[in-house]
Amino acid sequence: MLLALASAAIETMKPENIVIMKPAILVTGGAGYVGSHTVAALLEKPNTDVEVVVVDNLSNAYRSEGQKKPEAIKIIEEMTGKTIHFYDVDIRDANALREVFEKHDVACVIHFAALKAVGESVQKPLEYYQANITGTCTLFDVMRAFGVYKLVYSSSCTVYGEPESLPLGEGHPTGRGLASPYGKSKYFCEEIMKDICRSDRKWSVISLRYFNPVGAHRSGRIGEDPAGVPNNLMPFIAKVAVGRLKELQVFGADYPTIDGTGVRDYIHVEDLADGHVKAIKLFSQTGFNGFHAVNLGTGTGYSVLQMVKAFEEVSGKKIPYKIVGRREGDIAANYADVSLSHRMLGWRATRTLRDMCADTWRWQSNNPDGYKST
Numbered sequence: 001m002l003l004a005l006a007s008a009a010i011e012t013m014k015p016e017n018i019v020i021m022k023p024a025i026l027v028t029g030g031a032g033y034v035g036s037h038t039v040a041a042l043l044e045k046p047n048t049d050v051e052v053v054v055v056d057n058l059s060n061a062y063r064s065e066g067q068k069k070p071e072a073i074k075i076i077e078e079m080t081g082k083t084i085h086f087y088d089v090d091i092r093d094a095n096a097l098r099e100v101f102e103k104h105d106v107a108c109v110i111h112f113a114a115l116k117a118v119g120e121s122v123q124k125p126l127e128y129y130q131a132n133i134t135g136t137c138t139l140f141d142v143m144r145a146f147g148v149y150k151l152v153y154s155s156s157c158t159v160y161g162e163p164e165s166l167p168l169g170e171g172h173p174t175g176r177g178l179a180s181p182y183g184k185s186k187y188f189c190e191e192i193m194k195d196i197c198r199s200d201r202k203w204s205v206i207s208l209r210y211f212n213p214v215g216a217h218r219s220g221r222i223g224e225d226p227a228g229v230p231n232n233l234m235p236f237i238a239k240v241a242v243g244r245l246k247e248l249q250v251f252g253a254d255y256p257t258i259d260g261t262g263v264r265d266y267i268h269v270e271d272l273a274d275g276h277v278k279a280i281k282l283f284s285q286t287g288f289n290g291f292h293a294v295n296l297g298t299g300t301g302y303s304v305l306q307m308v309k310a311f312e313e314v315s316g317k318k319i320p321y322k323i324v325g326r327r328e329g330d331i332a333a334n335y336a337d338v339s340l341s342h343r344m345l346g347w348r349a350t351r352t353l354r355d356m357c358a359d360t361w362r363w364q365s366n367n368p369d370g371y372k373s374t
């Protein structure tokens with residue numbers, strides 16, 4: 001018996017059985033909208049020799065029947081010629097997460113996985129807190145168990161609540177008067193991350209506060225693919241343009257803005273993805289640790305009607321719209337102070353409003369039914 005065990009042990013030590021693991025970046029929610037564009041950006045960089053591991057429970061990502069990998073991941077593999085390790089895993093499942101960490105030499109985590117519909121979160125607060133907070137704590141616990149302390153987190157400008165002043169800088173108070181469980185979940189996660197960073201100097205956390213991600217990959221092959229009626233403006237406009245929805249509803253035209261409609265800081269998803277690539281570079285700086293919140297926006301706000309006009313110009317399609325009442329919890333205007341992202345990440349958004357509309361239109365017109373069309 002002992003002999004058998006010994007020979008089995010020697011067998012596993014033969015050179016051909018020694019697996020040299022490359023450092024991996026674990027991307028939770030990497031099959032979703034922002035996650036898939038970030039995975040593409042990581043793999044498109046020249047001379048990248050990094051392994052990308054995606055964990056996603058496919059609650060908001062499309063996989064064709066009988067396929068192992070979701071459509072977005074398969075397309076990125078085709079575009080880049082690189083393999084992406086994919087695991088159909090829920091981040092609340094600690095055992096399944098541990099198995100992923102055992103298989104790969106995870107160097108850092110980019111954490112996108114979350115539920116994100118503001119309105120739905122009011123109807124289903126428990127589901128949102130479980131996915132966004134319990135899931136996040138489970139992930140941190142497994143990271144710590146495997147000695148992984150570097151994290152980029154998907155936060156949101158929602159954490160600022162109603163702006164006291166504009167542009168919104170990272171020093172603006174957070175957590176005040178937050179209307180939705182979604183917004184609160186992002187704020188609570190930031191507070192949790194601040195606490196873990198205070199408790200142990202090994203943690204390095206960059207919380208990227210996104211403004212309004214729009215657009216699609218320049219190839220027109222990956223993009224935003226919301227299930228049902230979209231919650232956000234740009235996919236709504238795109239679905240109207242492609243004839244899948246009759247008209248756009250504009251929520252409120254009596255705000256104190258340029259034309260009465262809400263103003264937001266829209267940022268191209270490829271710029272956003274590049275911001276993540278820049279962020280993980282900070283982890284290699286000696287002495288970089290602690291909690292850092294950084295805005296990712298352009299610093300310029302556009303109104304709903306300005307967006308409609310820009311999209312009409314680029315697509316040549318008329319976007320019929322109807323003005324309806326304000327939506328509860330919506331604010332008049334927000335846009336980012338982007339000076340910290342320039343200083344700290346050496347990053348700034350380079351794509352224009354025209355690029356945002358043209359890339360959305362390319363994706364939507366090539367794929368009128370999203371990934372189901374591919």
Ligand SMILES: NC(=O)c1ccc[n+]([C@@H]2O[C@H](COP(=O)([O-])OP(=O)(O)OC[C@H]3O[C@@H](n4cnc5c(N)ncnc54)[C@H](O)[C@@H]3O)[C@@H](O)[C@H]2O)c1
Nearest residue numbers: 029032033034056057058059060061090091113114154156
């Ligand atoms: N898109 C936006 O407007 C926006 C703005 C600010 C912040 N964010 C944040 O950015 C992140 C990504 O957003 P997105 O627009 O790409 O959303 P998305 O829904 O397209 O992507 C999220 C992905 O996470 C997966 N997921 C959800 N719950 C999971 C769980 N429990 N376990 C494993 N996977 C799970 C989904 O299947 C999906 O593929 C989210 O954290 C979101 O809150 C998004």
